[in-house]
Amino acid sequence: MSRPPRLAKALLDRSLPADVRAGITGDLDERLSRDAASDGGRVARWRYRRAALAIATRFLIERLREAAAGFLAWRISFLDLRLGLRMLVRYPVLTLIGTASLAFGIALGAAVFAFISLMLWPILPLPEGDRVVSVRLYDTAANQYESRLTADLLRWEQATTSLAELGAGRGLNRNLTMADGVIEPVNVAEVTASTFPMARVAPIAGRALTDADAAQSAPPVMVIGERLWRSRFHADPAILGRQITLANTPTAVVGIMPEGFRFPRAHEVWVPLRLDVTAAPRTGTPLRVWARLQDGVTLPQAATEFEVLAAAAATAWPATHEHLRGVVMPFAASSSALDPADRLAIGSINLGVALLVLLISGNVALLMFARAATRESEILVRTALGASRGRLIRQFFAESLVLSALAAIVGLALSRMAVGWGVEAFAAAESTNQLPFWLTPRLPPLSIAYGCGLALLAAIVTGMLPAFKMTRGLSSRLRESSAGGGGVKFGGIWTTLIVAQIAVTVTFPVVAFYVKRDAWQIETTDIGIPPAEVLSASLARDVDLSQARYVAAVLAVRDRLAAAPGIRRVALADKLPFTWHGHYIIDVDEGGAAALEEGGMWDAPVDGYRVSTASVDPAFFSTFDAEPLAGRLFTDADYASPARVAVVNQSFVARVLGGRNPIGRRLHYRRDLDPNGGQRPPIGSPPPSIEIVGLVRDLGMATEPDPKVAGIYLPLDLRSLGTVQIAARVSGDITAATAALQQIAARTDPLMRVSAVQPLDQVTLGALREINFWARLAGAVGLSALVLALSGIYAVTSFAVARRTREIGIRVALGSSRGRLIVSILRRPLLQLSCGIVAGWVLILLLSGQISFRPGLVAGLTVYVVLMGAVCLLACVVPARRAMAVDPIEALRTE
Secondary structure, eight states, X not given: OOOOOHHHHHHHHHHSOHHHHHHHHHHHHHHHHHHHHHHOHHHHHHHHHHHHHHHHHHHHHHHXXXXXXXXXXXXXXXXXXXXXXXXXXXXXXXHHHHHHHHHHHHHHHHHHHHHHHHHHSOOOSSTTGGGEEEEEEEETTTTEEEOOOHHHHHHHHHHOSSEEEEEEEEEEEEEEEOTTSOEEEEEEEEEOTTHHHHHTOOOSEEOOOOGGGGSTTSOOEEEEEHHHHHHHHTTOGGGTTOEEEETTEEEEEXXXXXXXXXXXXXXXXXXXXXXXXXXXXTOSSOOEEEEEEOTTXXXXXXXXXXXXXXXXXXXXXXXXXXXXXXXXXXXXXXXXXXXXXXXXXXXXXXXXXXXXXXXXXXXXHHHHHHHHHTTHHHHHHHHHTTOOHHHHHHHHHHHXXXXXXXXXXXXXXXXXXXXXXXXXXXXXXXXXXXXXTTOOSOOXXXXXXXXXXXXXXXXXXXXXXXXXXXXXXXXXXXXXXXXXSSOOOOOHHHHHHHHHHHHHHHHHHHHHHHHHHHHHHHHTOOOSSOGGGXXXXXXXXXXXXXXXXXXXXXXXXXXXXXXXXTEEEEEEESSOTTSOOOEEEEEEOSSOOOOOOOOOSSSOOOSSEEEEEEEEOTTHHHHTTOOOSEEOOOOGGGGSSSOOEEEEEHHHHHHTSTTOOOTTOEEEEEEEEEOOSSXXXXXXXXXXXXXXXXXXXXXXXXXXXXXXGOEEEEEOOGGGOSEEEEEEEESSOHHHHHHHHHHXXXXXXXXXXXXXXXXXXXXXXXXXXXXXXXXXXXXXXXHHHHHHHHHHHHHHHHHHHHHTXXXXXXXXXXXXXXXXXHHHHHHHHXXXXXXXXXXXXXXXXXXXXXXXXXXXXXXXXXHHHHHHHHHHHGGGHHHHHHHHTXXXXXXXXXO
């Protein structure tokens, strides 16, 4: 006789009601025997599986229909909520743990959804900001957007019927000279006058720009932002009409925009844009074009119109517009360079967060079930008195709803704080600390609704799962002879939840460690001198400053600062220590080298050596007391163009050359991997050969054990740069040196912008703040998981002890040893712990990408998981001691 397939049989046992289970399984067994005799056992088992799946699905659908009908018919009364609140007060520990855990999950979900919304679906904080659009032309041949749009803008203004207040502009960084002579760089937007009626935001004082301001003969005027007005002009109402020097031009302030208005991105000064009406197609100043949809016009309609206009332009100007197509999209979304794959990846983060919330809810449901199990006698009595199963389930749901509502209030408050911290950390990590003005530390209404949805989901999980489990088979349990002889039992779903929670508990502290390790590496990076003694700043070229004049100004600032009191040495470089140096791929000559990177779990191997690069002037190494360890440093002759020599650091020797002598070796830059601006290394086809002439110690180009630390220094060519970094070694007061640098730069050339003036040890503060934010977040998740895991293990063990009181009493009376009893009690929790720790250990290895099982890594992780196992095992101590204190006589009285 053929035996039924195990999984199919189990599926039927779990899905069929007790009153029909025997009949259906019996019929299927008979059919299995007949099919096996006629068609063979393999065919018979396949038919059995198919029939079992069909029957189980049918009964599952019927159950869902009944549950949905019952749920829709429910009316949660005020009495149900009062009873739910009373149960929370009665069990304060569970209330505290459950509320804290669910609040954390809701806070995390709402905050993450807010960040994702700001990135994927940003909305301008303007009146009807969702109707402000960006108009662009996309070059299908070059696979990029075309920004020289002057001729097209003039044509669109006459032809469009779907857009109103068509305008354009560009962003600039300009020096603003204060009354006290201090020069401060500000973000300036050159915009058409139509920008202000398009934004529908009026000035709080004065007027906005007009078309007359853009006339060639009109005097220079500007509108300033409220923050700049208060911080730099002390909210002086007399500022209107006063002339302020902007980019070396006296400019009258004619208006002040309200707080928060920084259109088009993060601008605080607005000046007229003077368009060249004679500009030929695809010539002139790069611009961004914006407009507002006409009333009643949808975005797809406007997009269709501009596709037609682009086709007409291709006919009129075939030489320049053959491959251009019109693109109309929401303005804020147009500022993001995310492609569909990136957007999908970012959006999928919500799925991970939702799964985490489900995991947290499941573990809280485990605690609720353990509490409900202690009320089994009450439930049986209420059933005997006529309470229906639906009435009992409704009461369980009301209790979980009260708990989830409390958690939602706390969680949404926490998420508001988390969004503020996250935006602040993100802004601090930006080099300019200027985020788009629509990225604000607020919790959007959609995120609040999302958090409330998570709370409702948590209420369903934490209320329904225990309720269905507790109320299943009530009539049969009423006939049982004792409470200890049967009753509810923990099923496999609860064991799975505990194992998953332990795995998360083990994993997230390690994630926090890996994140925090980056901060520790930054903080402990040694460049050979105290970084607090080095004053750093950025010297940038204004668009109105010629390259030759800019080079002369930079050299003059360097020389005059070096002669200032308290300044020992001054150097120039395109990148300074502690700043991001970018990535390039190189290869070396055939003199022997280290093995190429194999790539980690998430990174593909590269076809060369990954290095970072900085271009420096002759005084750079002496400023940082970096003597040559081998060979020589740069001489004046090395700065003749093109430069074909390099100095490398010690990590380059170790990671690229495998410890071999670098002097005289040759390398070739093959391609950019992750450039970061600055001077571009000599990359060509074929790539030029560069000779290594010197070796110096590591100077903070990156931190161990990051492979990006392999570094190359090239001679600096100021003629190719629009921004350069200056580093001054200070022997006196750093504040005095800061003032000296700003004064010298202002006197040298008002058009040269000086920014990011700070000691070198403060350069990494923004990155450290962002790293610490993620480390705290991972730590909070790990702590929440730990509390839930301990609570779950405690609940399961306590429940098992309570259910086995009579058995334990009998075994004690019969002389069973304490050791055997403890092993019997702890067998299940120990198995759950072991499975969870193994799963967490595997997750740690996968996340770290360390599949090589290095002895140090394995030893460290082993010690860690043993420690976490010991902590989790502590949750079993109290229930085990309670079991050992059982009085056999009292236990037998439970019969």
